[in-house]
Amino acid sequence: xxxITQSPKYLFRKEGQxxxxxxxxxxxxxxxxxxxxxxxxxxxxxxxxxxxNDFQKGDIAExxxxxxxxxxxFPLTVTSAQKNPTAFYLCASSITSGVYNEQFFGPGxxxxxx
Amino acid sequence: ELKVEQNPLFLSMQEGKNYTIYCNYSxxxxxxxxxxxxxxxxxxxxxVLLSNGAVKQEGRLMASLDTKARLSTLHITxxxxxxxxxxxxxxxxxxxxxxxxxxxxxxxxxxx
Numbered sequence: 001x002x003x004i005t006q007s008p009k010y011l012f013r014k015e016g017q018x019x020x021x022x023x024x025x026x027x028x029x030x031x032x033x034x035x036x037x038x039x040x041x042x043x044x045x046x047x048x049x050x051x052x053n054d055f056q057k058g059d060i061a062e063x064x065x066x067x068x069x070x071x072x073x074f075p076l077t078v079t080s081a082q083k084n085p086t087a088f089y090l091c092a093s094s095i096t097s098g099v100y101n102e103q104f105f106g107p108g109x110x111x112x113x114x
Numbered sequence: 115e116l117k118v119e120q121n122p123l124f125l126s127m128q129e130g131k132n133y134t135i136y137c138n139y140s141x142x143x144x145x146x147x148x149x150x151x152x153x154x155x156x157x158x159x160x161x162v163l164l165s166n167g168a169v170k171q172e173g174r175l176m177a178s179l180d181t182k183a184r185l186s187t188l189h190i191t192x193x194x195x196x197x198x199x200x201x202x203x204x205x206x207x208x209x210x211x212x213x214x215x216x217x218x219x220x221x222x223x224x225x226x
Contacts, residue, residue: 033213042118042202042216043157058213090156099164101206102147103214105157 002027004106006091011111013078013085021076021109023091032074033092033103036060043090049074050096078111086113116141116207120217128225130192135220137186137203146186146205147214148177157202160188193224 004025013019023032031050035043045058049068063082068074074093078085088110092103117140127133137146145164149157161170163179163186170177174197176189186203200221204214 035213035216040218040221042218043204043214045213045215048213056212059215092157100145100162102159102162104159105149107156 004091004093004104006089006106006109008109009107011109013111013113015113016080018077018079019111021078021089021091021111023074023076023106024072025074025091025093025106026072027093027104028071029093029104030071030096031094031101032068033094034058034064034066034074034076035090035092037088037090037108046076046089084113085111087111116143116205116215118203118205118215118217120203120220122220123218124221126223126225127190127193129194132192133190135188135190135201135203135222137188137205137217139184139186139203139205139215141184141207143181143184143205143207146179146203148186148188149202149204151200151202151219153200160201188220190222195224195226198222198224 007022033048034046037043044060047066049055065077090108091106094101094103119138148160151157161177166181168179174191179186200219202216202219204216
């Protein structure tokens with residue numbers, strides 16, 4: 001089955017630690033995205049990548065880093081510089097050449113800072 | 115900077131009733147998406163609207179787009195409990211595969 005997987009589902013972090021969230025897709029999509037969702041809020045764009053070895057900052061990139069070494073994978077690192085990282089993190093992917101370029105979302109990772 | 119405003123943010127309604135959710139956005143957009151989110155879950159794509167006057171329907175949900183007014187609506191007909199969820203609109207601006215800007219969502223509760 002084609003889809004997007006994220007791991008872990010739940011993640012607990014101590015203050016001052018870096019943590020990495022995994023996102024993998026087997027949809028053969030060129031573009032991948034990371035969003036953050038806070039309770040009762042919409043999604044905000046952290047980073048996105050339209051092609052391997054290239055990525056762009058979104059609206060709230062400070063305190064986060066990404067890499068795109070493989071088409072299938074787009075891991076997100078939440079660094080200790082991120083002041084309030086507790087949130088629900090969603091990864092998405094899409095094609096880049098279509099009419100709709102619809103984004104499909106993974107199941108999400110819920111990060112809690114202790 | 116693209117700004118998106120949804121209203122209402124919270125809606126409680128009875129089964130069998132009709133209602134409309136509104137999505138206003140501030141700058142030109144080439145397409146607009148509607149998503150559904152169940153509590154604690156990810157987002158599920160509902161509609162993609164591409165052009166002015168576009169209308170799409172799926173079951174009891176119908177979405178429309180007025181690009182001149184920068185307004186999209188999601189209309190619910192004869193609501194049923196299973197439609198209880200949070201609904202997000204996300205207009206797209208910029209390049210072909212840039213990220214989306216989401217509204218804050220409309221939390222919809224449908225009571226028997």
